[in-house]
Amino acid sequence: METLDRKILEIVQDGFPLEERPYAALGRLLGVSEEEAFDSVERLRKSGVIRRLGGVYDSRRLGYISRLCAGVVGENELESFAAAVDKIPAITHNYVRSHAYNVWFTVIARSESEIQETVQGLEAETALHDAHVLSASKMFKINTVMKSASGQATERKVVDKLDSKGAEPFVPEAKDRRRINLLCQDIPHTKTPFSDLGIDVAEIRGDLDRKIMRRFGAVLRHQQAGFDANAMVCLAVADTERAGALLAENPHVSHCYERSPFEGFPYNVYAMFHGQSEAELEQSIGSALSALNGPDHAVLTSLKELKKTSFVYFA
Numbered sequence: 479m480e481t482l483d484r485k486i487l488e489i490v491q492d493g494f495p496l497e498e499r500p501y502a503a504l505g506r507l508l509g510v511s512e513e514e515a516f517d518s519v520e521r522l523r524k525s526g527v528i529r530r531l532g533g534v535y536d537s538r539r540l541g542y543i544s545r546l547c548a549g550v551v552g553e554n555e556l557e558s559f560a561a562a563v564d565k566i567p568a569i570t571h572n573y574v575r576s577h578a579y580n581v582w583f584t585v586i587a588r589s590e591s592e593i594q595e596t597v598q599g600l601e602a603e604t605a606l607h608d609a610h611v612l613s614a615s616k617m618f619k620i621n622t623v624m625k626s627a628s629g630q631a632t633e634r635k636v637v638d639k640l641d642s643k644g645a646e647p648f649v650p651e652a653k654d655r656r657r658i659n660l661l662c663q664d665i666p667h668t669k670t671p672f673s674d675l676g677i678d679v680a681e682i683r684g685d686l687d688r689k690i691m692r693r694f695g696a697v698l699r700h701q702q703a704g705f706d707a708n709a710m711v712c713l714a715v716a717d718t719e720r721a722g723a724l725l726a727e728n729p730h731v732s733h734c735y736e737r738s739p740f741e742g743f744p745y746n747v748y749a750m751f752h753g754q755s756e757a758e759l760e761q762s763i764g765s766a767l768s769a770l771n772g773p774d775h776a777v778l779t780s781l782k783e784l785k786k787t788s789f790v791y792f793a
Contacts, residue, residue: 482510486518487527487696494531494695496679501669516669522696523667530697530788533661533682537586539690540658540791541647544586545593546612546735548579548743555605556581560784562604567793568596572785575710575778579743581606582710582778586789610740618722618734619749620692648690655792657681661694662791697788705752707759707779711766712745714774721770725749730762745776 485508495503504515522528537544551559556574563572563583572583585593593611600606650658657677665671672679685691715721718736725734725747733750749766753759763777 480518480521482508482514483518483522486515487522487698490519490528490531490696491698492693492695496672496682496694498673498679499670500672512669519696520667526699528696529699529786530664531695532663532665532697532788533658533685533694534692534697535658535662535685535791536690536692537789539648540650542586542588542789542791543590543593544584545590546614546737546748547583547585547593547597547609548612548740549581549583549597549601549606549609550579551581551605551607556782556784559600559604559606562600563785566596566600567790568592569785570787570789572783573780574782574784576781577776577778579608579610580781581784583785585611610743612737612740614735614737616718616722616736618736619726619731620733648688650792658685658690659790659792661685661691662788699786705754707753707756709751709759709763709780710778711749711751711763712743712776712778713747713749713767713770714739714745715747715770718747721747721773724769725766728762728766730759731766743776744774 486504489504489507494500495507497503499512501516501519502512504519505512508515519528519531523531559581560572563569568585568587570584570586572581574580575582585596587593587596590611597606597609597611601609648654660675660677661682666674668674672682682691682694686694713721722734722736725731728749728751730751730753731749732752733748735748736746737748739746751759751763751766753762767773767775
């Protein structure tokens with residue numbers, strides 16, 4: 479990756495300029511022309527390093543809920559299961575992981591009943607069985623920003639008691655629904671993307687100020703960005719607050735949640751670890767487990783990515 483591309487990649491993940499001519503602003507920041515900044519971002523998009531350039535919204539503030547689901551699919555049926563999942567817009571992520579519960583996928587919907595219907599439909603139509611819908615009782619960390627140039631990952635940390643009253647859901651008007659629908663997708667490959675969409679950048683800043691948008695910027699494909707190794711590490715701990723706080727400070731951890739154990743899976747803290755190599759991943763996991771005094775745990779490596787998309791709100 480070229481030096482300019484690396485510098486821009488670090489900036490645009492959570493600092494994409496919310497200006498009428500964002501690439502001119504990027505160029506001024508880095509001492510290059512608007513054309514050079516635009517070409518750099520376009521290279522990163524076309525190469526697949528940047529999966530999407532747009533807004534990352536808070537599902538709950540928009541009146542949606544998100545659930546992680548775990549289940550079992552026989553190896554010979556994985557292809558047909560993946561094909562069925564691909565047809566369901568509500569399912570954004572779908573992975574095969576190294577555990578008896580070998581498929582893990584995320585569903586976003588308006589209600590618990592809609593999520594249950596989605597999962598039950600998959601159980602009826604595919605080889606999925608022993609499925610569990612997992613809510614998060616606490617979020618310790620979210621919103622990854624991978625700093626590939628430094629060889630580390632740094633994240634914006636969010637500590638949020640999900641069972642508390644928190645902020646009220648945002649009630650959007652028609653113009654809000656249109657703006658959010660457009661910005662949660664990939665913005666145009668032009669030098670004036672916001673005006674081309676008919677969106678005032680002040681309204682985008684307003685979404686950030688009201689905390690209905692977590693960040694605006696590039697969503698990466700971690701493997702193409704240099705983070706080839708990743709695993710979901712699940713721990714059984716008595717003090718979830720301590721474990722969550724320690725894991726949230728770990729630069730290799732992107733997401734960390736508290737969840738309830740379920741049959742055959744006695745773990746209550748989940749953390750996603752990323753590394754630029756298997757050795758780095760193993761070292762970071764080992765260090766984290768040592769800091770927590772070696773709790774009972776399971777390391778679920780990502781064997782195959784079956785689906786990874788962004789949810790489209792108000793579609």
